[in-house]
Amino acid sequence: MLHKFIQGARASFIAASAMAFFQAAHAGDFPKDVPGSTDPALIKRFAGSTLIGYKAEPWEAARLPTSAVINKDIQGKPFRDVVTVEGKRTRAVYLSPAGKSPLEVYRNHEQALSAAGFKKKFSCEVACSDQYFALTPLEFDKGLLWSRGSVPAVGSSATYNPDAAITFEDGRMWVGSLTQGGVEKWVLLYVSKAVNSNTNYSAAFIEVVEPKAMQTGQVTVLKASDIQSGLQKEGKVAFYGLYFDTGKAEIKPNSKQQLEEMGKLLKSQPSLQVYVVGHTDGQGQLDANLQLSQQRAQAVVDALVKDQRIEARRLMAKGVANLAPLDTNATEDGRARNRRVELVVR
Structure with missing residues (x-):
């Protein structure tokens, strides 16, 4: 067009x-x-x-x-x-x-x-x-x-x-x-x-x-042991059990279980420092997606500090919008895979 x-x-x-x-x-x-x-x-x-x-x-x-x-x-x-x-x-x-x-x-x-x-x-x-x-x-x-x-x-x-x-x-x-x-x-x-x-x-x-209501129960919460294994093998882990409304940066209540598992892992390794990286799909403007991904990453950091008692100095929020996709943004499934939060070893 x-x-x-x-x-x-x-x-x-x-x-x-x-x-x-x-x-x-x-x-x-x-x-x-x-x-x-x-x-x-x-x-x-x-x-x-x-x-x-x-x-x-x-x-x-x-x-x-x-x-x-x-x-x-x-x-x-x-x-x-x-x-x-x-x-x-x-x-x-x-x-x-x-x-x-x-x-x-x-x-x-x-x-x-x-x-x-x-x-x-x-x-x-x-x-x-x-x-x-x-x-x-x-x-x-x-x-x-x-x-x-x-x-x-x-x-x-x-x-x-x-x-x-x-x-x-x-x-x-x-x-x-x-x-x-x-x-x-x-x-x-x-x-x-x-x-x-x-x-x-x-x-x-x-x-x-x-x-209509989205089909739920399609994402398995990563346990602390799964997170540890991923960090050891690849230096990063992607999370799909952290939920946000479209275009919003407030973590939804059904993210609690995943945040608790992230907290368990970080508490078990007190010297571990990580980046918390927010990713969006390819819809929308880049500037808006950069801002949204940064806000979501910071919201995860804030939740880990406030609710899981993780030291703030160990966490650094970064938002990269849709600049590091895992899949195509041309399909619904691809966009769903690209919308994620990652822990990356510093």
């Missing part, structure tokens, strides 16, 4: 992006539905549309805007008001039938959402380019699987990649939620011209997040 390119002056940004995605005289087949894709559970596609971009995640964190207000004083001009929702996350990009305008596609989705009981948080229908570009820090299209084929231009042999479909041109945004069974489910809708004015298509991005 256009926002993947470095934002400089708006005019040069748009021109460079259009050139990058333009493919003259290389027409391919018209895109088909992404293999294995299905419409999100809470909203169906505009009639006759093709599902050209897709990703469904059983349990993931999503950041959604709750107002159209843009914070223009911050680099990247992100949304001012954002909520983080965890649960089943489904994202879909659709290409409408030829001749259907963005307004027609948008109004049909708007009516369908209202009929389903969704309550609007906010919408933008005029001059929404700032809201389009503010989706970039939310990484709304990260990791999507795209259809093969090409989007044709009108009156020429030019074609465009499906992943260029969502644009700022004639864009409209709608965000709302639906409460079912005490759970607030969220939808973000963005509709625009597909690629640019040279096509006769519209494109729609839909994100649905259905909060």
Whole structure:
């Protein structure tokens, strides 16, 4: 999508992006539905549309805007008001039938959402380019699987990649939620011209997040003996039994057992000094992840000092964000493995 390119002056940004995605005289087949894709559970596609971009995640964190207000004083001009929702996350990009305008596609989705009981948080229908570009820090299209084929231009042999479909041109945004069974489910809708004015298509991005409890009991607490063995063999040990809410640095109560085992090991080796290193996954901005990982590492240090009575001089907190991944950040499992706290021998 256009926002993947470095934002400089708006005019040069748009021109460079259009050139990058333009493919003259290389027409391919018209895109088909992404293999294995299905419409999100809470909203169906505009009639006759093709599902050209897709990703469904059983349990993931999503950041959604709750107002159209843009914070223009911050680099990247992100949304001012954002909520983080965890649960089943489904994202879909659709290409409408030829001749259907963005307004027609948008109004049909708007009516369908209202009929389903969704309550609007906010919408933008005029001059929404700032809201389009503010989706970039939310990484709304990260990791999507795209259809093969090409989007044709009108009156020429030019074609465009499906992943260029969502644009700022004639864009409209709608965000709302639906409460079912005490759970607030969220939808973000963005509709625009597909690629640019040279096509006769519209494109729609839909994100649905259905909060649910995460499956627990999947992480075994490392015993003091396991920690000692890891430090002796590799000089470091990774912990996945220390829990934090998304984007937060406060240790959750269910981390107590792991902290106690860490305390046992440190008490059994009074001369041992360690770094407590915080790691995040690759989502979000680097500066924010550096700050968060440092805060989480410090929170572990503070807990070991206060609750386990470990001398503060033996512990040093360091946050390295997503600079030392153990796995890919392109999958949910990989990101889960990368989110960790480590003890490293000093």
